[in-house]
Amino acid sequence: ETGVTQTPRHLVMGMTNKKSLKCEQHLGHNAMYWYKQSAKKPLELMFVYNFKEQTENNSVPSRFSPECPNSSHLFLHLHTLQPEDSALYLCASSREDGNTEAFFGQGTRLTVV
Amino acid sequence: DQQVKQNSPSLSVQEGRISILNCDYTNSMFDYFLWYKKYPAEGPTFLISISSIKDKNEDGRFTVFLNKSAKHLSLHIVPSQPGDSAVYFCAASDDRGSTLGRLYFGRGTQLTVWP
Numbered sequence: 001e002t003g004v005t006q007t008p009r010h011l012v013m014g015m016t017n018k019k020s021l022k023c024e025q026h027l028g029h030n031a032m033y034w035y036k037q038s039a040k041k042p043l044e045l046m047f048v049y050n051f052k053e054q055t056e057n058n059s060v061p062s063r064f065s066p067e068c069p070n071s072s073h074l075f076l077h078l079h080t081l082q083p084e085d086s087a088l089y090l091c092a093s094s095r096e097d098g099n100t101e102a103f104f105g106q107g108t109r110l111t112v113v
Numbered sequence: 114d115q116q117v118k119q120n121s122p123s124l125s126v127q128e129g130r131i132s133i134l135n136c137d138y139t140n141s142m143f144d145y146f147l148w149y150k151k152y153p154a155e156g157p158t159f160l161i162s163i164s165s166i167k168d169k170n171e172d173g174r175f176t177v178f179l180n181k182s183a184k185h186l187s188l189h190i191v192p193s194q195p196g197d198s199a200v201y202f203c204a205a206s207d208d209r210g211s212t213l214g215r216l217y218f219g220r221g222t223q224l225t226v227w228p
Contacts, residue, residue, distance in 0.1 A: 004156070042115065043157075043202065043218035056215070090156050101147055102216060104156030 003027040006091050006105035013081065014113055021076040021108050023091030029103075030096040032074040034066060037088040037107075049074060050096055081112045116140045117205050119219035128228050132190040136203030136219055139184065143205040147216070148177060148188045151200045160201075161188070193226045200224075 004025045013019050025032065034046040048056035049068040063085075065077040074091055088109050092102040118137045126132045134148075144165040149157035163170040163177045163186070170177050176189045190197055203219040 006156075040220070042117070042220045043204075043216075045215060045217075048215065092156075101159040101162055103159065104149075106154070106156045 004091060004093055004103050004105035006089075006108050008108060009106065010109045010111075012111045012113060013078065015081060015083070017081075018077070018079040020078065021089055021091075021110075023074040023076075023105055025072055025074075025091075025093040025103070025105075027093055027103060029093035030071050031094045032068060032071070033092040033094075033102065034074065034076050035090040035092060035104075037090060039087075043090070047076075078110075081110075083112050086111045115219075116143075117203055117217045117219040119201075119203055119222050121222050122220070123223040123225070125225045125227065126193045128195055128226055129192045132188075132193045132197065132224055132226065134188040134190075134201050134203075134222050134224065136186050136188075137184060138186075138205050138217075140205070140207060140217075141184070142207040143217075145206040146177070146179060146186050147204045147206075148175075149202040149204060149218075150197075151202060151221070157202055190224075193224075195226045195228060198224055198226050 007022045030051050032049045036044045045058050046060045047066045052068050063080050067075040088107045090107045091105040094100050094102040116139050147162040148160040150160045151157040161172050161175050161177050163179050168179050179186045200221040200223050202221045204216040
């Protein structure tokens with residue numbers, strides 16, 4: 001139990017579908033992140049939220065739309081994705097301070113067909 | 114352009130021996146470094162960290178060494194155990210003077226510890 005929970009664990013969706021990934025943390029952290037891990041690539045930071053405010057969008061296409069209603073929940077809304085978007089999507093959280101470790105969820109394995 | 118590099122995709126070590134995982138970085142502004150361990154079908158879990166004001170940090174069987182002049186850090190695991198078999202990610206943060214750290218990850222090294 002890492003304190004960061006992601007659902008669903010696996011998702012298969014068509015290119016015309018709309019789906020959402022959910023992340024919840026019970027660690028009292030104020031910063032939450034979405035990372036993407038593609039095969040043979042390093043973990044890529046997608047979005048950063050600090051105290052519910054988006055502080056970073058790492059040049060992510062608009063077909064990925066994050067939402068952070070409160071410091072404990074983070075969503076990633078997906079629509080009209082491409083097969084190359086198939087990857088492991090990881091949520092993480094940390095304290096709002098710098099130089100602190102991030103705690104990761106187990107990830108959602110997304111396959112776009 | 115990758116700022117954190119793990120040039121060895123895999124490492125195989127016999128149980129009881131030392132495992133040494135290496136990581137190089139290019140950004141001199143990085144001031145905090147972390148190692149994460151990842152098992153299949155799980156998210157990365159934090160293992161150990163080191164601040165740039167130190168050159169060594171030890172936690173049980175795990176020791177991280179930092180050589181700032183060479184922009185190099187390494188993770189030593191001794192003695193290695195079969196349960197240590199996992200992918201190890203090196204990560205670095207530059208903080209950028211903000212209140213929110215940002216982690217740059219290497220591609221990972223698959224460690225296999227055999228009996």
